[in-house]
Amino acid sequence: MARADRYSPDPEALWGGCPEGLRWAEDLLDRMGLPPGGLVLDLGAGPGLTAVFIAKEYACRVVAAEAWPQHFPLEAILARAREHGVDDRVLPVVAEAQRLPFAEGSFDAVFSYCAFHYLAGDATACREVARVLKPGGVLGICSPAARVAEVPAHILPVLAHDRWDLFKPPEWTAARLAGAGLAIVLAEHLEDGYSNWRRRKAGEEPSDEAGRVARQAVLEDGGHWLSVARVIARQRGDERNPLPVVECSW
Numbered sequence: 001m002a003r004a005d006r007y008s009p010d011p012e013a014l015w016g017g018c019p020e021g022l023r024w025a026e027d028l029l030d031r032m033g034l035p036p037g038g039l040v041l042d043l044g045a046g047p048g049l050t051a052v053f054i055a056k057e058y059a060c061r062v063v064a065a066e067a068w069p070q071h072f073p074l075e076a077i078l079a080r081a082r083e084h085g086v087d088d089r090v091l092p093v094v095a096e097a098q099r100l101p102f103a104e105g106s107f108d109a110v111f112s113y114c115a116f117h118y119l120a121g122d123a124t125a126c127r128e129v130a131r132v133l134k135p136g137g138v139l140g141i142c143s144p145a146a147r148v149a150e151v152p153a154h155i156l157p158v159l160a161h162d163r164w165d166l167f168k169p170p171e172w173t174a175a176r177l178a179g180a181g182l183a184i185v186l187a188e189h190l191e192d193g194y195s196n197w198r199r200r201k202a203g204e205e206p207s208d209e210a211g212r213v214a215r216q217a218v219l220e221d222g223g224h225w226l227s228v229a230r231v232i233a234r235q236r237g238d239e240r241n242p243l244p245v246v247e248c249s250w
């Protein structure tokens with residue numbers, strides 16, 4: 001049984017286009033190879049479920065950085081950590097990726113779930129993430145994504161309500177991270193990315209126009225554009241780096 005399955009499903013706990021929730025997070029974390037006892041930044045921690053998961057299942061200390069505390073109050077993140085018995089290992093903070101309040105080389109890993117699509121196009125944010133990673137430190141991202149950068153006609157109506165123009169191919173995100181000096185380890189679409197988009201939207205009864213437009217776009221898309229992707233990148237400077245690095249030529 002996946003470790004993720006020990007956690008009760010919580011539709012409020014994982015947002016955006018990542019309906020497979022903690023299973024995708026677990027898969028990404030396993031690939032990242034976190035050092036037990038290491039210090040991890042959960043960037044865009046939201047309600048704190050991933051921070052709790054990392055603290056509990058990977059024996060790491062986690063800084064849960066949240067840029068929208070009005071949506072995700074720090075007290076709620078801490079309460080979730082307390083409920084799971086890891087409040088001594090989860091530290092919620094308000095922080096924006098463009099100016100991270102941490103010293104250079106602070107973290108063994110940065111993990112960002114359903115959040116990096118807001119940040120990848122911002123060179124300052126990418127540089128900040130690279131700055132706070134230790135030499136050899138690893139960045140893992142899982143976010144809603146697109147097969148090609150251009151938004152197709154059937155998705156355009158969604159843009160009146162939602163920023164799906166931020167969904168980009170993993171290679172696009174990887175190129176931004178490479179531009180910030182990171183070595184790219186992996187950039188790929190999840191096999192079940194679109195099927196999860198579809199299953200979730202097909203089961204929804206939208207209560208407003210935005211929901212109806214999004215549902216229609218997802219069903220019409222058929223996986224031609226919409227996706228979910230993961231990217232892993234590594235800070236350079238550690239010769240013991242055990243992960244193979246692929247050259248980023250995008």
Ligand SMILES: C[S@@+](CC[C@H](N)C(=O)[O-])C[C@H]1O[C@@H](n2cnc3c(N)ncnc32)[C@H](O)[C@@H]1O
Binds near residue numbers: 072
């Ligand atoms: C859809 S929520 C995802 C929350 C959580 N990771 C999850 O999966 O439930 C999007 C997240 O993006 C983060 N975010 C947006 N802009 C940000 C910024 N400038 N710096 C850091 N995080 C940002 C917000 O803090 C928010 O938690």
